[in-house]
Amino acid sequence: MRKNSVKTKTPSISNAARLSVAPMMDWTDRHCRALHRLMSSRALLYTEMVTAPALVRGGALHLLTFSPGEQPVALQLGGSDPAELAQAAVMGAGEGYSEINLNCGCPSDRVQSGSFGAVLMETPGRVADCVAAMIAAVPADIPVTVKCRIGVDDQEPEQVLPDFLRRVRDAGVGRVQIHARKAWLQGLSPKENRDIPPLDHDLVVAMKSEFPDLHISLNGGVTTLEQVESLLARGLDGVMIGRAAYHDPCSILLDADRRIFGSPLPGRSAPEIVEEMYPYIESHLAAGGRLNQVTRHMLGLFAGQPGARHWRRTLSENAHRPGAGIGVLQAALETVGEAQAA
Incomplete structure (x- = not known):
């Protein structure tokens, strides 16, 4: 095995x-x-x-x-x-x-x-x-x-x-x-x-x-x-x-x-988590996987925050497309940043 x-x-x-x-x-x-x-x-x-x-x-x-x-x-x-x-x-x-x-x-x-x-x-x-x-x-x-x-x-x-x-x-x-x-x-x-x-x-x-x-x-x-x-x-x-x-x-x-566990380390932000997922996603894509197989689990990352709807829509409309890669996530993050800065 x-x-x-x-x-x-x-x-x-x-x-x-x-x-x-x-x-x-x-x-x-x-x-x-x-x-x-x-x-x-x-x-x-x-x-x-x-x-x-x-x-x-x-x-x-x-x-x-x-x-x-x-x-x-x-x-x-x-x-x-x-x-x-x-x-x-x-x-x-x-x-x-x-x-x-x-x-x-x-x-x-x-x-x-x-x-x-x-x-x-x-x-x-x-x-x-x-x-x-x-x-x-x-x-x-x-x-x-x-x-x-x-x-x-x-x-x-x-x-x-x-x-x-x-x-x-x-x-x-x-x-x-x-x-x-x-x-x-x-x-x-x-x-x-x-x-x-x-x-x-x-x-x-x-x-x-x-x-x-x-x-x-x-x-x-x-x-x-x-x-x-x-x-x-x-x-x-x-x-x-x-x-x-x-x-x-x-x-x-x-x-x-x-x-819950008493760790002294501060939690990270949602944008930081997205960027930390890039190596995992790139490895998945290199192995023949599809972007939306991963990003479907990321749709709720900005729930309740400005830009959440734009984030979900960008991923939903583009992550399933042939050849979709990290650029989709980068574009989605930009829409969130623009909404939170408005």
Whole structure:
């Protein structure tokens, strides 16, 4: 199997998990992670979900590609067969990921049909078997973690969530990420499942009190660093942010190292991040890639600032064109500068 040339590990993956960017299908690919890593050197980044069958049966090893510069980065797996997940976890560990995460929270129809994702909340015994097999298969220094919901459909979260956490803890899991909403597997689309079920942050905080030995991160409804700081102050070990970190990454990540991790270094500006992306983009283009494969993740860099609309429009209208290169970004930055100077 091809291996990354450098296998680096964060000194403390648990500390990196004080703030993490959630795994998001079609969004948190390697280009997105390269951008986010420039903005925060400390936050824990996650891959998109990769299914164990795709790796084990399909041989889709290209799905594991990442740069050592993305570290600390975690691989999220989807699946429900313990032996298959164990094989996929070994593949991920061999590629150098700092963590292997099991998806027990995705509510999409495609995931349900494969008997994994949020539907696994209904079979905590199977989840325990899966994580036990994964833990036994990978080196001891690579944690196996679980991302889950507080429950699904008509389940009572106050009853099912403690049982679920107890089972995965007893199977050897030391860290979990809890999306503080139910998933409705019938009647709501995946998009609606991200917004309609009510949030219950208090329940997740209560789980930390009930399971003090578990490292618990809260996911769902967090859009600012102020909220992150407040939730950490309530005793949670970490906070995971999804869409806000993607659509407005500067507000979440640029000052995260200082405010969440205590770094003395000041955060950089959005224009500086754009220019620091140039070498990565040039390397991607030289390898035959297209500009818009990277810039689609950069559209929100100036969210809420003068010139944001011009930035998005310049990239959207030009980055897909044949031969598009760094000049598109330079032109887009000029439009931002002109708008902010006006």
